[in-house]
Amino acid sequence: MNKDLYYTDSATIFLIFCTMIWAIVGMSAGAYLASELVMPWLNFDIAEISFGRLRPFHTNAVIFGFGGSALIATAFYSVQRTCHVRLFSPKLAWIVAIGWQIGVAVGVASLLMGYTSTKEYAEFEWPIDIAVAIVWVSFGVVFFGTLATRKIRPIYVSNWFYGALIIVVAMLHIVNNLAIPYSWTQAYPVYEGAQDAIVQWWYGHNAVGFFLTAGFLGMFYYTLPKQADKPVWSYRLSVIAFWAFIYTYIWVGPHHLHYTSIPDWLMTVAMVMSIILILPSWATMLNAVMTMSGAWEKLRTDPGMKFLVVSMIFYALATFEGPMLAIKSVNVISHYTDWTVGHVHSGALGWNAFVTFGTLYFLVPKLVGASELYSKRLVNIHFWLALMGVLTYIIALWASGVAQGVMNLSINDYGQLNYSFIDIVVVTIPYHWMRLIGGLMFLFGALLMTYNLYRTYAASKHNLPVLVKIPKVHPGNEI
Amino acid sequence: MIKASIERLAQSSYSPAKLFFGFSIWLILIPPISAFFGMYYYGWSMGIADPIRLSLTQSLIISIFYFLMLVVGFFATALTIKWMSSVYAPKATLKDAFAVVTVITTPIMLAGVVHLYPSILFHVIALSPIFALSGYLLFASIPILLKTDYDRGIFMGCSLFGFISTAGISLLGISAIAWVHGIGPNLGV
Numbered sequence: 001m002n003k004d005l006y007y008t009d010s011a012t013i014f015l016i017f018c019t020m021i022w023a024i025v026g027m028s029a030g031a032y033l034a035s036e037l038v039m040p041w042l043n044f045d046i047a048e049i050s051f052g053r054l055r056p057f058h059t060n061a062v063i064f065g066f067g068g069s070a071l072i073a074t075a076f077y078s079v080q081r082t083c084h085v086r087l088f089s090p091k092l093a094w095i096v097a098i099g100w101q102i103g104v105a106v107g108v109a110s111l112l113m114g115y116t117s118t119k120e121y122a123e124f125e126w127p128i129d130i131a132v133a134i135v136w137v138s139f140g141v142v143f144f145g146t147l148a149t150r151k152i153r154p155i156y157v158s159n160w161f162y163g164a165l166i167i168v169v170a171m172l173h174i175v176n177n178l179a180i181p182y183s184w185t186q187a188y189p190v191y192e193g194a195q196d197a198i199v200q201w202w203y204g205h206n207a208v209g210f211f212l213t214a215g216f217l218g219m220f221y222y223t224l225p226k227q228a229d230k231p232v233w234s235y236r237l238s239v240i241a242f243w244a245f246i247y248t249y250i251w252v253g254p255h256h257l258h259y260t261s262i263p264d265w266l267m268t269v270a271m272v273m274s275i276i277l278i279l280p281s282w283a284t285m286l287n288a289v290m291t292m293s294g295a296w297e298k299l300r301t302d303p304g305m306k307f308l309v310v311s312m313i314f315y316a317l318a319t320f321e322g323p324m325l326a327i328k329s330v331n332v333i334s335h336y337t338d339w340t341v342g343h344v345h346s347g348a349l350g351w352n353a354f355v356t357f358g359t360l361y362f363l364v365p366k367l368v369g370a371s372e373l374y375s376k377r378l379v380n381i382h383f384w385l386a387l388m389g390v391l392t393y394i395i396a397l398w399a400s401g402v403a404q405g406v407m408n409l410s411i412n413d414y415g416q417l418n419y420s421f422i423d424i425v426v427v428t429i430p431y432h433w434m435r436l437i438g439g440l441m442f443l444f445g446a447l448l449m450t451y452n453l454y455r456t457y458a459a460s461k462h463n464l465p466v467l468v469k470i471p472k473v474h475p476g477n478e479i
Numbered sequence: 480m481i482k483a484s485i486e487r488l489a490q491s492s493y494s495p496a497k498l499f500f501g502f503s504i505w506l507i508l509i510p511p512i513s514a515f516f517g518m519y520y521y522g523w524s525m526g527i528a529d530p531i532r533l534s535l536t537q538s539l540i541i542s543i544f545y546f547l548m549l550v551v552g553f554f555a556t557a558l559t560i561k562w563m564s565s566v567y568a569p570k571a572t573l574k575d576a577f578a579v580v581t582v583i584t585t586p587i588m589l590a591g592v593v594h595l596y597p598s599i600l601f602h603v604i605a606l607s608p609i610f611a612l613s614g615y616l617l618f619a620s621i622p623i624l625l626k627t628d629y630d631r632g633i634f635m636g637c638s639l640f641g642f643i644s645t646a647g648i649s650l651l652g653i654s655a656i657a658w659v660h661g662i663g664p665n666l667g668v
Contacts, residue, residue, distance in 0.1 A: 289638060290566070292634065293566050293567075293634065296628070296630035296631050296634060297630055299630055299633055299634070300630065309634070309637050310637065312641070313637055313638075313640060313641035313644070316641045316645060317641060317644050317645055317648065320645045320648060320649075321648050324648065324649070324652040325652075327652070327656070329655065329656040329659045329660065330652050330655045330656060330659075332659055332668050333655045333658065333659065333666075334655065395603065395607065396603070398651065399599050399600070399602070399603045402599065402651065402655075403525055403526075403599045405655070406523070406525070406531070406658070406664060406666070407525055409666040409667050409668055410531055410664055410665065410666060410667075411665055411666065411667040412665070413665070415667065417667070418528065418529075418531065419525070419527070419528060423525075423527045423528055426526075426527055427525050427526045427527050430526075430600055431600075431603070434603070
């Protein structure tokens, strides 16, 4: 058998398995953190599970473990189908798949042990940073190698987004983590003071932009037309939105540093660029909505479709709310409050997790050669649990954030603060209970998905490996 | 029972103007009037210490702005429904769009009386089921009032939910900007 005639999906299957494991690990940590906020004794005076260590564990596990595994898995799957060619190097793809898991696992374990660079979303210490960089560059070699050996002339838009993810995240990761080591676990950053803050948030927000947005848009642009069984509504709009997105996003990081010691003009540029960013974001949303139009019956027949539809709503919401929060007059109230946390989770849960769930429900039966999922009923229960969970979560944190923002700044006629810090903490407690309930609902839904996908796999594993022959390229489109 | 009521509304004859000036406008008055009395006579309760009291002028300005925002929101939603209907419900008219907005906003406007006690936690607890009911009415009313099939109605409901959520967030953002610029509580900014 000539293997070159068939796609290779074993690394993708492994990565999807890891995605589900990371979802449970990362979201459980999140739920435990939410519990600690209302029941602080839950840290049992154990340093490893104290809020300060478990919080970066949670963020790194969900962003890089869950999100990263899902992105690499879907990139490997879709780049082959859109290029009509087998992965450039299946062995290197496996090294990437395993290397990524080891890198993230060692990284998050080291955070629990107290080793941290203290830079948000870039907390791993320098040896792990180097390992992650090597794995990421290898991912780029597999991806761009596959693109370079493609049999079809056009490069489909999902690959533009995945390509941007790989290039920009490599640049961000390497530049932000430049440091001079002085021991095996510690290093001095090469930047200092306000410069360090600017570079950190250039990284921090573009990690959101290129990891959690561009990458997931790549996933979305591949999965949605497949599930809707229709081409993208406007391919031209998707490419225009891509370039507008790329040129705009890279400027917005300093909006995390409003009213700090960075230059005022930089804050203003970040604010203006953040507002402009609504245009490409909503152009993508419009394109997605119009692509779905006509596939009316899919909501009933396709279990994953409803996740994609809802993910677009949350994408629209989050990409509107983000620029709004970047306006200085809004930011002065919202910053340092739960409003920001609610905003992040409306994006991370409502957009990133929903689009991933929809994609996994679409991919897994195909990858294991099953005619359908083990249980559509469980998918429906998962959908409603996740939707109610995320709504409960963000409504609670909107209310909490507004209360915190007003209380932080409220003064009496003598210019004295009306509320002490502990007053604000006490007021926040009921909302944090709501947040915990919402988070647990979301976590329980993810557990149901994992069970459902595992049973789908278990019932069909005799089909593995599923051999999918690479189709011939339509005449005229050959390279 | 709810669907039967919506069907009766769909079969009745009315004009958008009659629907708005004869019914909706009176409902839209409930939240700002309640907010005025709540703000001025009780103050914004944070759940601890004394409520934040607002002056008569501040309370009036906020209530009037609130009323205007609700009116603008009502029309904007109706026009958005009409705009969206070219994809989701080709037979729908502007009159039908007004009917949908009326149906989904009625419980929220009636629940505006909660502003008489301006506590954020009380609002979250009291309004969450009301928003859930309005969400149900959104999805239940679209296929009937806009004369489209169920599947298209669900898609349109999702799109409209996105629009309304964004509008709600905008209201929060506009409020924050107003507070920072002196219309609202005394903030040290």
